[in-house]
Amino acid sequence: MPEELAEDPDPEPDASQILAIEQEAGLLKAALSKLKPDQRDVIEKAYHGELSHQQISDQTGLPLGTIKSRIRPGLERLRYELKEVR
Numbered sequence: 001m002p003e004e005l006a007e008d009p010d011p012e013p014d015a016s017q018i019l020a021i022e023q024e025a026g027l028l029k030a031a032l033s034k035l036k037p038d039q040r041d042v043i044e045k046a047y048h049g050e051l052s053h054q055q056i057s058d059q060t061g062l063p064l065g066t067i068k069s070r071i072r073p074g075l076e077r078l079r080y081e082l083k084e085v086r
Contacts, residue, residue: 039074
């Protein structure tokens with residue numbers, strides 16, 4: 001029996017996929033720039049830095065409730081700004 005052809009586990013994205021990703025990244029960057037600096041900072045720490053709310057609190061010295069109260073409206077604003085991307 002012939003051997004099965006091995007599939008490439010990570011096929012390289014085509015140009016249209018790369019362009020779409022770059023456009024979405026640009027839209028996200030623009031949406032993040034519309035946030036208040038304190039909201040943007042904690043959201044970037046949570047999602048880009050992969051920190052927990054507690055870790056952000058420890059790092060910034062802000063109370064945990066403040067961290068949560070900055071993230072929640074910031075994410076709502078991002079959802080609003082990016083609603084057309086879906």
